Amino acid sequence: MASHKSIVSGISGRYAVALFELALESKALEAVETDLAKLDALLGESEEFKTLVTSPLFSSEEQEKGTQAVAKAAELSDLTCKFLGVLAANRRLNTLKSSIADYFKLLSFQRGEVSASVVSAKKLTKKQLEDLTKTLKSAVGRDVAITADVDESLLGGLTVKLGSQMVDSSLKTKLDNLAIAMKGVQ
Incomplete structure (x- = not known):
């Protein structure tokens, strides 16, 4: 999978590669793609969600609770919910938008x-x-x-x-x- 890792870089790239490899392993690439497209749209449409994700004023617990509520309402897959939880727990939720973009780059590479x-x-x-x-x-x-x-x-x-x-x-x-x-x- 080294070729995938060379497509993206930085913190968001590492999270995207981890999510991509888990999705590939569990045959959930398309489900995660759909979930991430929903999240990307939410980041563009909802100022509240964007603030929750990017603001350092929220604790990791508040971010995790908020993102899990959004994930449940958007009916996201378990893998995507866990991904959001890991980002929140590690205080990396601010990389969500770039992680989504990196995941899509990896998916495009996979599809040729x-x-x-x-x-x-x-x-x-x-x-x-x-x-x-x-x-x-x-x-x-x-x-x-x-x-x-x-x-x-x-x-x-x-x-x-x-x-x-x-x-x-x-x-x-x-x-x-x-x-x-x-x-x-x-």
Whole structure:
């Protein structure tokens, strides 16, 4: 499994590798994927949950109790519940978002997919994500797993990072480049 470990790094990577290996061993990769997608959505939608996860003001016991209540309400698998418990007990719940991203990287590698990170000014629709996935797949010749984030400061357009390549077609970058070009005209 050494090849998996080289894909991710840091604290979140270690937790993601541990979760991935346990999920692989217990044949629960897809169940954990679904659970983590729910948690990732909750982190984006619920300010209370995000605060519980990231704030150092909560004790590990409070974080564990809170995350277990969320896990129960979201009907998460036992493995994911235990994972949340370990993060809370070790005061590493603040790495949840990056651990989720690292797990998805590991899963993509396992499936032979290429990971792409897309940042847009507003949330992309399901149709837009499907079209982007098809376009990227035809460009690289392999399946592509997209992680989409929103950054309203882009104003419009997208930034796409695929492996070591990055394409920035955001309106913010275009305006910044225009401002730099205009300074040279004066």
